[in-house]
Amino acid sequence: MPIQFEKVSYTYEKKSPFAHDALKGVDLLLEEGKTSAIVGKTGSGKSTLIQQMNALLNPTEGKVIIGDFINSANKKERSKDLFSLRKKVGMVFQFPEYQLFEDTVEKDVAFGPRNFGMKKEEALQAAHEALRRVGLDESFDKRSPFQLSGGEKRKVAIAGILATKPSILVLDEPTSGLDPASAEETMALFEEIKKDGTTLILVTHDMDLVLKHADQVVVMEEGEIKKVCTPEELFSLSLEEYSLDTPKVYRFAKKAIEKGIPLSLEGLHDVSSLAEALCKALRKEKK
């Protein structure tokens, strides 16, 4: 299911002296089955943008079309069935572990499926499947979510969203606060989920994640869309203009090029592809 923004503006505290235009005339298409990364400085409007996708916020102007759901500034045009929308669009908020509340892990994960109408046994089964998928074995099922480590809590929270089987998964900084191994595992899990045809929306400040995982990147600045392109296109530009970091992989490759290694930036996504490109370039040099 694609997501289409049509001239969407959003003002916080409209009609008050504190009114703030957080989105300004956003036109944007997020494609089905792809990973779209949303990047931009703190306060550029990323979280405000994603909250329009499951109608936590309604546009003050324009509309967002999510499949057959319309989230419009015009109340008459706005779809009413929030229940179906929220079943389709799963949101993993930043620090989702703060939203855990049940007394056992399995009950917490089963809450979403129960809420969306599954019977108790069926919901528990969906919960167990989701827990195994995020790498938490049976020994976690009956534990209290409050007695887990931060990374384990994050996994439980993510399992809670996966158990409802959303077709669009919106992730706001999903790896912040995780150790590098857990961050990598979590991203690998999202890649798996994408293979089922799930559309991923990834909000992040980590440009290496963007380079490795995104098909499309949307750069925001002061509530506007500054650029929509592939990560390769973005990172080949001068990034100061966008106040973005260069991914470490690109920084390394550019230094190597400066030092005379004939490396091509094309096809560089992560450390493995960098190592491969480097070997190729060095072998060529030897000949």
Ligand SMILES: Nc1ncnc2c1ncn2[C@@H]1O[C@H](COP(=O)(O)OP(=O)(O)OP(=O)(O)O)[C@@H](O)[C@H]1O
């Ligand atoms: N509840 C609110 N009331 C008033 N202004 C708000 C509110 N929430 C956000 N804003 C303002 O709207 C703008 C966009 O905020 P938003 O949270 O969308 O930014 P962001 O790009 O997600 O930032 P970050 O990278 O820090 O998460 C900011 O200037 C912020 O101060």
Ligand SMILES: [Mg+2]
């Ligand atoms: Mg945010």
